Amino acid sequence: MDNVKYPGIPTTGDGSEAAVWVETHVSQAAVTYPITPSTNMGYGYQVAVANGRTNLWGDELMFIEPESEHSAGSASEGFALAGGRVVSFTASQGLVLQKEVLHVISGKRLPAVFHIGARALTSQALNIHAGHDDVYAVADAGWGILFAGSAQEVADLALIARRAAEDSQTPFMVSQDGFLNTHTVENFNLPEPELMKQFVGDPSEKLINYFDPNNPVLTGPVENQDAYMKGRIAQRAFYARVIPALDDAFKTYAKMTGREYDFVKGYQVKDAEYVIVAMGSMTSTIEAVVDELRGKGIKAGLLRVYSFRPFPAAQIVAALKNVKAFAVLERTDEPLAGSNPLTRDIKAAFADALDGYPGFPKIDRLPKIYSGGAGLGGRDIRPADIMAVFDHLRGEGEKRFFVLNIKHPLALEPEEGIDIIAKGTFRMRGYSVGGFGSVTTNKVIASTTADLFGLYVQAFPKYGSEKKGLPTNYYLTVAEEPVRIRSELKNVEMIAINDPNALHYTNPFGGLKKGGVVWMQSVEKDPRDIWASVPAWARKTIRENDYRVYAIDTIAIARDVSSRADLVMRMQGIVLLGVYLRVAPFVERLQLSEEQLWERIEKIIRKYFGKRGEQVVKDNMLAIQRGYREIIELPAEIIATEPEEVGA
Numbered sequence: 064m065d066n067v068k069y070p071g072i073p074t075t076g077d078g079s080e081a082a083v084w085v086e087t088h089v090s091q092a093a094v095t096y097p098i099t100p101s102t103n104m105g106y107g108y109q110v111a112v113a114n115g116r117t118n119l120w121g122d123e124l125m126f127i128e129p130e131s132e133h134s135a136g137s138a139s140e141g142f143a144l145a146g147g148r149v150v151s152f153t154a155s156q157g158l159v160l161q162k163e164v165l166h167v168i169s170g171k172r173l174p175a176v177f178h179i180g181a182r183a184l185t186s187q188a189l190n191i192h193a194g195h196d197d198v199y200a201v202a203d204a205g206w207g208i209l210f211a212g213s214a215q216e217v218a219d220l221a222l223i224a225r226r227a228a229e230d231s232q233t234p235f236m237v238s239q240d241g242f243l244n245t246h247t248v249e250n251f252n253l254p255e256p257e258l259m260k261q262f263v264g265d266p267s268e269k270l271i272n273y274f275d276p277n278n279p280v281l282t283g284p285v286e287n288q289d290a291y292m293k294g295r296i297a298q299r300a301f302y303a304r305v306i307p308a309l310d311d312a313f314k315t316y317a318k319m320t321g322r323e324y325d326f327v328k329g330y331q332v333k334d335a336e337y338v339i340v341a342m343g344s345m346t347s348t349i350e351a352v353v354d355e356l357r358g359k360g361i362k363a364g365l366l367r368v369y370s371f372r373p374f375p376a377a378q379i380v381a382a383l384k385n386v387k388a389f390a391v392l393e394r395t396d397e398p399l400a401g402s403n404p405l406t407r408d409i410k411a412a413f414a415d416a417l418d419g420y421p422g423f424p425k426i427d428r429l430p431k432i433y434s435g436g437a438g439l440g441g442r443d444i445r446p447a448d449i450m451a452v453f454d455h456l457r458g459e460g461e462k463r464f465f466v467l468n469i470k471h472p473l474a475l476e477p478e479e480g481i482d483i484i485a486k487g488t489f490r491m492r493g494y495s496v497g498g499f500g501s502v503t504t505n506k507v508i509a510s511t512t513a514d515l516f517g518l519y520v521q522a523f524p525k526y527g528s529e530k531k532g533l534p535t536n537y538y539l540t541v542a543e544e545p546v547r548i549r550s551e552l553k554n555v556e557m558i559a560i561n562d563p564n565a566l567h568y569t570n571p572f573g574g575l576k577k578g579g580v581v582w583m584q585s586v587e588k589d590p591r592d593i594w595a596s597v598p599a600w601a602r603k604t605i606r607e608n609d610y611r612v613y614a615i616d617t618i619a620i621a622r623d624v625s626s627r628a629d630l631v632m633r634m635q636g637i638v639l640l641g642v643y644l645r646v647a648p649f650v651e652r653l654q655l656s657e658e659q660l661w662e663r664i665e666k667i668i669r670k671y672f673g674k675r676g677e678q679v680v681k682d683n684m685l686a687i688q689r690g691y692r693e694i695i696e697l698p699a700e701i702i703a704t705e706p707e708e709v710g711a
Contacts, residue, residue: 066321067318067319067320068258068319069254069255069257069319069320070252070320070321071251071252071253071254071322072252072253072254072255073250073252073253074250074251074253075249075250075510075513075514075520076214076248076249076510077103077214077244077245077246077247077248077249077506078211078213078214078239078244078245078246078247079101079103079104079107079180079245079246080103080107080214081214081215081218081221081251081253082104082107082152082178082217082218082221082237082239083107083108083111084218084253085221085222085225085254085259086104086108086150086176086178086221087107087111087116087124088118088119088259088260089118089119089148089222089225089259089263090118090124090148090149090150090176090225091118091122091125091142091147091149092124092125092126092127092142092147092148092149092150093105093108093109093112093124093125093126093149093151093152094127094128094129094135094138094139094149094150095108095126095127095128095135095150095151095152095153096128096129096130096131096132096134096135096157097128098132098153098154098155098156098157099154099191099241100154100180100182100191100192100241100242100245100526101152101154101157101178101179101180101241101245102152104178104245105128105152108126108150108152109126109128111124112124112125112126119256119259119260120260120265120266122266127142131160132156132157132158132160133160133161133163133164135151135153135161136151136160136161136163136164136165136168137164139151139164139175139177140167140168140173140175143168143173143174143175144173144272144273144274144282145272145273146270146271146273146274146275147270148225148266148270149175149176150175150177150178151177151178152177152178152179152180153179153180154179154180154181154182154197154241155182155183155184155185155191155194155196155197155241156184156197158177158179158197158198158201159184159197159200159201161201162201162204165205165206165234166204166205167283168206168234169204169205169233169234170205170283170298171282171283172233172301173232173234174225174228174229174231174232174233174234174270175228175234175235176221176224176225176234176236176237177206177234177235177236177237178221178237178239179198179236179238179239180239180240180241180242180244180245181194181195181197181198181238181239181240181241181343181394182194182197182241183196183394183439183440183441184196184197184200190440190441191241191242192241192243192441192526193240193241193343193344193394193438193440193441194241194395194438194439194440195238195343195393195394195395195404196395198210198236198238198371199395199397199404201236202372202404205233205234205298205302206233206234206235206236206372207224207227207228207231207233207234207235207236207305207309207370207372208235208238208370208372209223209235209236209237209238209369209370209371210238210239210342210343210368210370211237211238211239211244211343211369212239212240212244212342212343212344212345212346212347212367213244213251213347214244214249214251215251215322216239216369217237217239217244218254219254219316219320219322220324220369222254222259222262222263222316223312223313223316223324224236224237224312226262226263226264226308226315226316227305227308227309227311227312229263229264229269229270230304230308230311230312231301231302231304231305231307231309232301232304233301233302233304233305233308238343238371239343239344240343240344240394241441242441242524243343243344243441243523243549244343244344246502246526247344247521247522247523247524247549248505248506248509248510248520248521248522249509249519249520249521249522249546250513250519250520250545252322254320258319258320261319262315262316262319302373305373306373309326309370309373310326313325313326324369325369325378326368326369326370326373326375326378327366327367327368327369327370327375327378327379327382328366328367328369329364329365329366329382330350330353330364330365330366330367331353331354331357331362331364331365332364332365332366332382332383332386333364334362335362335363335364335386336362336363336386336387336388337362337363337364337386337387337388337389337453337456337457338363338364338365338366338382338386338388338389338390339363339364339366339389339390339391339392339449340365340366340368340379340383340389340392340409341365341366341367341391341392342367342369342371342405343394344549345392345394345437345438345444345549346365346367347548348444348446348449348547348548348549349365349392349449350365350547351446351483351548352449352450352453355446355450355483356450356453361453361457363453364386366382366383366389371405374412376408376409376411376415376423377412377422377423377424379409379412380415380416380423380424380426381424383409383430384416384424384426384430385430386430387456388430388431388433388457388459389430389432389456390432390434390452390455390456391403391406391409391432391433391435392435392436392437392438392452392467393405393434393435393436394436395439396436396439396466402434402464403434403436406432406434409432410432413426413429413430417429431456431459432463433452433456433460433462433463433464433465434463434465435464435466435467435475436464436465436466437466437467437468438467442467442468442469443468443550443551444467444468444549444550445468445481445550445553446481446482446483446550447477447478447479447480447481448467448468448475450477450481451467451475451476451477451478452465452467454478455475482553482554483548485519485540485542485543485544485545485546485547486542486543486544487518487542487543487544488540488541488542488543488546488556489540489541489542489556489557489647489648489649490539490540490541490552490554490555490556490557491538491539491540491552491555491557491558491559491643491647492536492537492538492552492555492557492559492571492574492575493505493536493537493538493558493560493561494534494536494558494560494561494562494571495535495536495537495559495561495562496532496533496534496535496561496562497533497534497535500632500633500635500636501535501537501561502524502526502535502537503633503636504633504636504637504639505522505524505537505538505539506522506524507636507640507671508522508539508636508639508640508643509521509539510522511640511664511667512643512647512649513541514667514670515649515663515664515667516541516649516652516653518541518542518543518649519541519542519544519545519546520539520541520542520546521538521539521546521549522537523537523538523539523549523552524537524538525537525551534562534564534568534569536551538551538552540552541647541649553573553574554574554576555574555575555576555579556575556580557579557580557581557582557646557647558571558575558579558580558581558582559582559639560581560582560583560584561584561617561635561639563583563584563596566597566598566601567598570604572604572605572608572610575608577608577609578608578610579608580611580613580646580647581610581611581612582613582614582615582642582646582694583597583612583613583614584614584615584617584618585614585615585616585695586616586619587614588695590614590695590696590698590701591701591706593612593614593695593697594612594697594701594704594706595706597612599705602702602705605702606702606703611646611696612702613642613645613646613694613695613696613697614694614695614697615638615642615690615693615695617635617636617638617639617642617690618631618635620634620638620686620689620690620693621634621635621638621686624682624685624686624689625682625686626678626679626682627679630679630682634682634683634686637686637687637690638686638687638689638690640686641686641687641688641692641694642690642691642694644660644664644687644691645690645691645694646694661684661688664684664687665684668680668683668684668687
């Protein structure tokens, strides 16, 4: 990275912000209709338009929101026909509703780029979480399709897709997993504006205006039996340019940034005996498990598929032809087909290779091919589940199709207690109520921790359309190296109980390490009264595990500090940031004095809130300081007793 011209600008953010950063610099307009979980992308672009932003060539950005996703597709087509560089953001049913227009956009050779917050399609039930059903449903529409697995990959593949699209006159989709990428905060490097300008190029020099009256062109005519097939097959001349254009974009981007991508990319695959093939956010978890198994002498590997279309059939065969067995994990289930979509394409690739099809490596044997359904509708994919897959491959399990992390005859049974962590890891699991702003709080804590201490973070929310006013969780991991496990946190070093009722409807202490930290929202000031408010079973658990217990009334402080009533709820989270800084080990690890801590925090707060005025900065600083200083730690002698013994 030190030898490249454009290593990127370090930041923290989610996949939605990564997409918005790129598109507000290189595109000219967003034409979109909001649908969860892609809405934040459209919102971010709309904010840029409202602020009068221009792209890198001085074009004033435009935002168009028509009456439906189908209309958004049609309007995107029109903008592209007029020679404009257009982007759209959609997901799930919204993407499928556009399918009619997607065929037209590709048939007219319009190099639009759409960002997909990949989400399960409504089937037996509505679900707003991650699934690849929607992207698979439009895979035959003639678009390039790239799958990103992190915020970094979203930013980079957005640029790669744009360049490849315009060089081949073929539209592209960049897919990222809903919520697991679109809303998960992590460290990544923003592509520099100068890099984007050079890599993508001026739209006025690269795009064709089909509506130019001086150069009239007929598009989308009616073609009968004598002409349609000729036109359809003639499209192959354009599609022949896609692989070279995408390959050139991958290689050029790597030279400029040091960040390498390819149609497929192997991790520990060269000498692997057992491999998992996957796309999207699950790949980082698989990578971490591969390292764990390698440490035990097991030759495991991961094959990431970045390009689902064009499908890299020969490259996949070349990567996997020598393994004993591999499993393809997919976020979908298509039981009436021969196999699920990615598995189906890979099996066809091996059949072609075995048949001696031109362009394929020569093979004389087939590895054992397994297929698995995992993560449908955002279902958790844990390291233990991935371990179970590798165990299944090594044991030559009978289930050639299996499922993960549900109770079902096809399910693989994982070994419990597996905990893979990065160096210097500190994890927090929060218990709150939907609508309390806890998810935003988690993001603020993550971003501030990364900026303040130079650490790696992952703020992982548990969203739900039904959660407003109901119990919810949030997760935060901080470490000294990149956080690769992307799943709900069963094992943690701290729990934050924003909602005291959590002690009555669940056991929040599950997986909390011995000697861990418990923070509770409490209106009480006296440690004896705080302890008396804890249920007897929880007091027993706390004593048996030597937990350290802290409490504070973040709501009262927020009401007291905030100079604006509409900011009280957000201020609760800022108070919690102060609590987190006090009880987490990072200040102590870096041996910072309190004065040094406040100097660093003020710089960060000014970066985030400086535009809102000096009073907002002061309110935030006071909220953090009060959270830090007013936190109440329950003394060991009180925890050792029962309330009646201390007069409660």
